[in-house]
Amino acid sequence: MGYELVRIAVLGRENPTVQIMADRADGLMLTVEDCEAISHQISAVLDVDDPIAGEWTLEVSSPGIDRPLTRAKDWVRYAGHQVKVEMTIPLPGGRKRLAGIVLGAADGMASLRVESGETMALPMADIRRARLVLTDALIDATQPGPKTLPEQHN
Incomplete structure (x- = not known):
């Protein structure tokens, strides 16, 4: 279809x-x-x-602008954008919820950079929910025409 x-x-x-x-x-x-x-x-x-x-x-x-990231290709497509993630099982340190910048996905692992600057690899099978955060950069990226990449903050 x-x-x-x-x-x-x-x-x-x-x-x-x-x-x-x-x-x-x-x-x-x-x-x-x-x-x-x-x-x-x-x-x-x-x-x-x-x-x-x-x-x-x-x-x-449609998934909408602040769409869920359910597939590896979603994590790749929206690299550079803000995301909120909820895990089914706690990560080391006990956290189940985190936020950061999407870095991509490969081999069943989704990657993001959290506020501390640390890069985290999350098993996609253990992600309960991952949703993009509505930002001006995300709105711009979903509009027709030339795209600008979101600013990277280190």
Whole structure:
């Protein structure tokens, strides 16, 4: 279909909502028409396979500007931007939450530079949530046209 899955979430127990977050494979912004096309395709599959008992609601959306980073390619694409991360298990020292600058990802590890200047490699399998922080640099990076890299602070 020309789309990439970013995240699937099922929320609620009675009348659950299936949330689908998607990107366009060509890197352009996801439109309302794209969401509608994805919704029709997924609805048709879910109606036939019926994996959810009873009534449910389907929501299809773009990840938004302050998107979650769920794939290695997200960590690479948004290198230089601020991120907040929550881990499923504590890191050495007991921390489960941290913030920093995205450096990239490789071999199942996401990298970021925290406020102290330390570079941390996080196992992607242990990341519960990672979400970009809304900044002017991020807004600029998501606009059409020439891009400027965010300022690097050491």
